[in-house]
Amino acid sequence: MSSFDLLSPNMQKKIWEMRWEEFTPIQDKAIPAIIETDDDIIISSGTASGKTEAAFLPILTLIEDTAKQSLKVLYVSPLKALINNQFERIESLCKDIGIPIHKWHGDVLQSKKKKFIQNPAGILQITPESIESLFINRTSMIPHIFNKLDFIVIDEIHSFLDVERGIQLRSLLARIEKVINKRPRYIGLSATIDNFEFVKQWVNFRNTDRVRIIHEKGYDKELLYHLMHFQRIEANKKPIELYEDIRELTREAKAIIFCNSREEVEYSTVLLNRLAQKEGEGETYYPHHSSIDKKERKFVEKTIAESTSPKSVIATSSLELGIDIGSIDIVIQVDSTYTVSSLRQRLGRSGRKQGSSSMLQLYSTMEDSLVQSLAVMELVLEKWVEPSQGYKQPFDILFHQIISMCQQYNGIKRSQLIQEIKSNDAFHDLDIEDINELLNYMIEREILEQLPVVQELIIGIVGERILRSREFYSVFMTREQYDVFSGTKQIGTIDKSPFINIKDRIILAGKLWEIYDIDSKRNKIYVSKASQGDPPKYSGDGGKIHQRIGEKMMEIICSDNFFEYIDEKAADCLKEIRIPYHSYEVTPQQRVIWRKKDELVFETYTGTTIYQTLMWMLRTKGVDVKTVDGVGRIKITMPPEEDILKVFDDIKNSTWCAEDVMKGVLERETFVSKFSFYLPERLRDKMHIANEIDIENTLSYLKSYTFRLIEL
DNA sequence: GACCTGCTGCGGGTTG
Numbered sequence: 167m168s169s170f171d172l173l174s175p176n177m178q179k180k181i182w183e184m185r186w187e188e189f190t191p192i193q194d195k196a197i198p199a200i201i202e203t204d205d206d207i208i209i210s211s212g213t214a215s216g217k218t219e220a221a222f223l224p225i226l227t228l229i230e231d232t233a234k235q236s237l238k239v240l241y242v243s244p245l246k247a248l249i250n251n252q253f254e255r256i257e258s259l260c261k262d263i264g265i266p267i268h269k270w271h272g273d274v275l276q277s278k279k280k281k282f283i284q285n286p287a288g289i290l291q292i293t294p295e296s297i298e299s300l301f302i303n304r305t306s307m308i309p310h311i312f313n314k315l316d317f318i319v320i321d322e323i324h325s326f327l328d329v330e331r332g333i334q335l336r337s338l339l340a341r342i343e344k345v346i347n348k349r350p351r352y353i354g355l356s357a358t359i360d361n362f363e364f365v366k367q368w369v370n371f372r373n374t375d376r377v378r379i380i381h382e383k384g385y386d387k388e389l390l391y392h393l394m395h396f397q398r399i400e401a402n403k404k405p406i407e408l409y410e411d412i413r414e415l416t417r418e419a420k421a422i423i424f425c426n427s428r429e430e431v432e433y434s435t436v437l438l439n440r441l442a443q444k445e446g447e448g449e450t451y452y453p454h455h456s457s458i459d460k461k462e463r464k465f466v467e468k469t470i471a472e473s474t475s476p477k478s479v480i481a482t483s484s485l486e487l488g489i490d491i492g493s494i495d496i497v498i499q500v501d502s503t504y505t506v507s508s509l510r511q512r513l514g515r516s517g518r519k520q521g522s523s524s525m526l527q528l529y530s531t532m533e534d535s536l537v538q539s540l541a542v543m544e545l546v547l548e549k550w551v552e553p554s555q556g557y558k559q560p561f562d563i564l565f566h567q568i569i570s571m572c573q574q575y576n577g578i579k580r581s582q583l584i585q586e587i588k589s590n591d592a593f594h595d596l597d598i599e600d601i602n603e604l605l606n607y608m609i610e611r612e613i614l615e616q617l618p619v620v621q622e623l624i625i626g627i628v629g630e631r632i633l634r635s636r637e638f639y640s641v642f643m644t645r646e647q648y649d650v651f652s653g654t655k656q657i658g659t660i661d662k663s664p665f666i667n668i669k670d671r672i673i674l675a676g677k678l679w680e681i682y683d684i685d686s687k688r689n690k691i692y693v694s695k696a697s698q699g700d701p702p703k704y705s706g707d708g709g710k711i712h713q714r715i716g717e718k719m720m721e722i723i724c725s726d727n728f729f730e731y732i733d734e735k736a737a738d739c740l741k742e743i744r745i746p747y748h749s750y751e752v753t754p755q756q757r758v759i760w761r762k763k764d765e766l767v768f769e770t771y772t773g774t775t776i777y778q779t780l781m782w783m784l785r786t787k788g789v790d791v792k793t794v795d796g797v798g799r800i801k802i803t804m805p806p807e808e809d810i811l812k813v814f815d816d817i818k819n820s821t822w823c824a825e826d827v828m829k830g831v832l833e834r835e836t837f838v839s840k841f842s843f844y845l846p847e848r849l850r851d852k853m854h855i856a857n858e859i860d861i862e863n864t865l866s867y868l869k870s871y872t873f874r875l876i877e878l
Numbered sequence: 879g880a881c882c883t884g885c886t887g888c889g890g891g892t893t894g
Contacts, residue, residue, distance in 0.1 A: 244883060272885050295884045303886065331883075427880060456882060483881045504880070534879095639885045706880040796879040 169197035174227040176263045181223075193220040195380045200224035203378065206352040206369050208323070210359050211382035213488070213514035217355045218252060218321075220380075222259055225317055225353070233265045236314035239289040240342075240350070242297070242335065243321045246271045247489050249291045252321065256289065265289065271296050286311045294326075294335040295639040298570065301341065302633070305574050308345050315342070315350045322487060323354035324507075327368060327554040330839055333563040334641045336368065337592035341571070344586065357511055358383065361553035368556070371591060383549060388523035389513065393539060393729070395736035398531045404500075408529060409434065412498060413441045415527060416450075419495040420470070421478040422485055424512055426501055428455040431480050432701035434500070435676035438480070453676040454481040457647075457704065458658040462675050467491050486511050496525040502538035504709050506545045507552050533743050534797050536736060540729060541718035552712045558856035561604060561849045562841040564593055566641055568605070569625060569633050572614060577622040580605065600849060607846045632844075643840045645705065648684075648691045650674055660702040662689065671699035708796060713773030713863070716798060720771035721754045723747050756872045759802075759810055766810060766875075770798035772867055778835075779864040783817050785830030811873055818868045824855040 169189055170178060189197070192211045199207050201224045209217050229238040241256075243249045249269055257267050266288035270279060272295070282290070283304070290311075300308060318339060326332030343349050352369050359365060362381075366374040396408040412423060416438075425431045435453040442450040452466040463484075470479045471492035479491065486508065497516040503509045513526045528543065530536035545551075557563075564587065571586060572578060578586075587593050587601055605623075608614040613629035616622075625633060632638060647659040648666070658674045660666070670681045672693070679693035722740075724747055732740070752758055759768040770777040777798035784791050784802070789810070792801040804810055828851060837854035845853075 246884075276887085293884060299885070325883085329883095486882080501879095508881090634886085636885055640883075642883065644884090704880090708879050709881080711879095 167198075169194050172197055172201045172227070173223055174230055176230060177223050177227050177259075180259055190216045190220070192217060192380060192382045193223070195382075196220035197224045199378055199380055200353065201227060204351065204376075206354075206377045208354040208356060208362070208365055208369065208377065208379045208381075210324075210356045210379060212358060213511065215382060218255055219259070221319055221353050221355060222256055225319070226259060226263070226265065229316060230263060230265065232314070233288045235287060237286040237288065237290055237311055238315065239317045239319060240312070240315055241289060241291045241319045241321065242339075243291060243293060244325045244331070245322075245487060245489075246273060246293060248321060248487065249293070251488065251490055253291060256291075260288070267291070283307055283311070294331060294338060297338045297342075298334070298639045301338065301570055301574050302638075305576075308342065312342050313346045313348075315346060315348070317353060318350045319353045319355065321355045322357070323365070324356040324359045324554070325487070327359075327365065328557060330557055330560065330563050330641045332368070333557050333560040333592045334566065337563065337567045337590055340589075340591040341574070344589070352377075357507070357514075358551055359507075359554060360551050364554045364556060368554075371594065389526065390523050391513075391526040391528065391543065391731055393528040393530065393536075393543065393732040393736055395530050395536050395733065395739050397735070397739065404531050406437075408500075408531060409437050409441060411529075412500075413438060415496065415498070416476060416478045417445075418476055419478075420473070420476055420493075421496045421498050422491075422494055422512070422515055423451075423478055423480040423498040423500065424485075424503075425480060425482060426503075427706070428457055428482055428704045429701040430500065431455050431482055432673040432676065435480050436673055436678070438478075439676065450477055451676070452477065452479050454479050455484050456482070457660065458675045459656045462657065483508065485515070496527060498527045498529070499539075500529045501531055501535040502528075502542055504711060505552055506542050506550060506712070506715070509542050510546055510551060513546070530736065533739060536739055537719045537722055537743065538715065538797065540722050540732070540740075541715050543731075544718060544722070545714060550714065552714075559596065559600075559849075559853050560592065561596070561600065561845050561853055562839045563641055564596065564601070564604060565608070565844050566638075566841050567592070568608065569613065569629050569638075572623055572625050572629070573633060577617065577620070577624050579622055580616075583623060600852070603846060604849060608844075611844075613844070641840055643838075646689070648689050650679075650691045650693060652679065652693050652695075657693070660691070661704050663703075666691070666702075671696050673699045673701045710774040711797070713776060716770065716772040716777075717754075719797070720757075724752055724754045750874070750876055752874070755870075756874055759873060759875045761875055761877050764803055764805060766802040766804055768800040768802060768810075770800060772798060774798070775858065775860045776864050776867050779827060779859050779861065780817075780867070782827045782830030782859070783822070783864065784813065786826055787813055787817060789813055811875055814868060814873055818865060822861045822865070824859055824861065827859050827861065828855065 192209060192215050196209050209220055211217060225239060232238060249271055253269055260267050268282045268290050270290055270292045326335055354369060362379045366377040370377050394411065396405045398404055425434055431453050435451050438451040439449060452469060454463055454466050466479060467489060470477055471490060494516045497513050499512060513524055516524045528539050530539045571583065584601060609616055611628055612626035614623050615626040617624060646662040648662050649659055650657045668681055668684060672679050678696045678699040680696040681691055681693050683692040723744055757769060757771060759766050777794065781791050781794055781800055790803045792803055794800045837850060837858060842850055
């Protein structure tokens with residue numbers, strides 16, 4: 167039977183109404199998989215391939231008859247915006263057949279939530295944090311809401327796999343299963359991912375054979391791409407020629423211009439609008455990032471989506487996931503992304519019009535960024551993508567979930583709590599001793615309290631304070647912010663810092679402002695219009711780069727490869743970068759330590775986890791490691807009579823245990839997360855070891871390369 | 879070298 171024939175008459179009718187002539191390849195595969203098997207299904211493919219319908223056409227076919235009486239589908243999304251977006255898309259499928267669909271997140275009115283609770287039926291769209299709030303604030307309603315649940319659909323499932331938020335979600339879903347004593351089918355929707363074994367484990371570790379991966383690899387569309395280099399003059403100043411070139415490129419086209427920081431977005435918006443104004447144009451470039459007020463961002467999204475004249479949006483990764491901004495002619499990336507998957511997602515945002523090709527313009531403004539841009543682009547072309555690693559030994563989330571569970575049960579025997587933890591998919595591989603240590607520690611600190619007679623655990627005084635905070639629901643870290651107001655209108659936020667003063671001039675939401683009042687108690691700043699300003703400084707924490715990118719960079723530097731998609735300046739710059747490596751005949755199987763008197767610069771060209779582990783090993787061996795930069799250049803101070811290569815040999819030939827590596831880790835370098843501060847030191851170290859240290863691959867890195875000390 | 883994500887319930891006042 168064809169996919170179409172498998173669908174219910176009502177769904178077939180929908181397809182006629184939507185005037186679809188054919189299914190996308192992913193839909194063609196997903197429909198029979200969902201209808202004809204009982205397996206969990208992961209649907210993995212690029213943007214705009216119709217994954218939502220691939221899941222919901224067959225799901226609706228299966229639940230059509232029963233969904234009016236009870237809740238059949240729980241749809242989980244990482245973004246409220248995505249819920250609002252998908253609501254309309256799914257609603258149009260549910261219309262006429264009377265299947266209700268409900269939204270539940272922080273912006274949804276209480277009255278609507280109450281209405282849903284009175285008669286839970288059909289489909290519920292929710293965020294992980296709102297599931298958490300159900301467990302805390304509406305505990306007794308959970309069986310009533312979920313007891314007939316058949317499907318759990320997780321949208322953008324890839325965004326949960328490697329982060330604490332994913333562990334929280336995994337735990338919450340396991341807890342729902344426990345309450346209703348039933349396991350609904352899981353349907354995951356994902357951008358292209360790798361490491362399917364891991365995804366299967368995540369979804370159903372008890373029975374990975376019952377998880378089916380439906381995967382579409384390549385791109386349907388032709389990809390046109392080009393790289394140009396505009397060397398920075400000073401560290402922080404990009405040349406005006408770069409902006410002139412972007413202006414040229416976007417004069418007749420609608421573009422998303424991705425920058426790597428909010429600061430760059432603000433600065434570029436002002437500059438590009440100045441260039442446009444010189445040509446007599448009005449506002450043409452709009453900024454988009456998380457510190458711009460939501461209303462303003464919505465306005466920008468709408469302006470871009472609806473505009474018929476060429477208008478462009480300048481954004482951070484805020485526009486990487488599925489927010490709808492209409493069709494885009496060209497994607498511009500200024501300096502390299504940190505991951506291959508990010509570039510892949512971004513270029514998927516262009517050429518959404520039928521038949522048009524995707525256009526990608528890369529720019530680099532520094533030597534490292536040029537090589538990294540090439541490496542990342544080459545890996546995209548090889549169709550490689552970072553595999554999921556998972557979030558290991560999640561004691562911080564266990565801490566959080568123990569509080570949540572104690573609230574849920576309102577008193578639970580310790581043995582029963584441990585049993586619940588061990589049977590939870592999120593925590594099944596944690597050691598029982600560690601769980602016990604954490605429980606004891608929590609009782610000691612009055613986060614939990616052990617009731618004397620009944621021997622039950624309840625939430626303690628300190629735990630109550632943590633639980634009752636608005637901050638409890640989410641498990642990721644955020645910074646303290648000032649809200650910035652012009653009159654009564656909020657413009658956005660800036661990081662709270664003692665260095666912000668009255669009369670400071672800032673750029674925010676693409677406009678210039680002067681601060682005239684700071685209300686530190688209420689975290690509010692008041693501004694008026696100004697004619698000059700600099701973007702505010704936002705602080706962030708660097709992410710990890712995969713080993714494969716480092717290796718690719720070294721391959722590019724050591725080879726003579728000519729890239730036909732790069733301009734002359736980029737080619738000249740690359741040539742310049744290659745000179746020392748070529749003159750010393752360095753090969754990709756080698757790594758170089760450049761020596762200038764007492765100072766050594768070791769260019770690791772590998773991934774973050776490996777070069778950090780190596781740095782800590784070097785410290786443990788008494789080597790004075792000074793700094794390490796984002797691409798893994800380790801600066802070492804060592805007198806000339808000492809031999810660094812001998813230290814490498816020593817490290818290579820030693821037997822390492824994680825505790826030895828930990829001796830080289832500085833306090834400020836240890837693992838940090840929102841709830842890690844509440845953990846006993848040993849468990850925090852254990853998290854650091856599991857997530858940040860990789861002894862095996864570091865030793866094999868040392869064994870597989872030849873290291874050369876070259877005097878400069 | 880960074881970016882992104884979400885979130886009470888209740889009482890009191892106002893509005894339709």
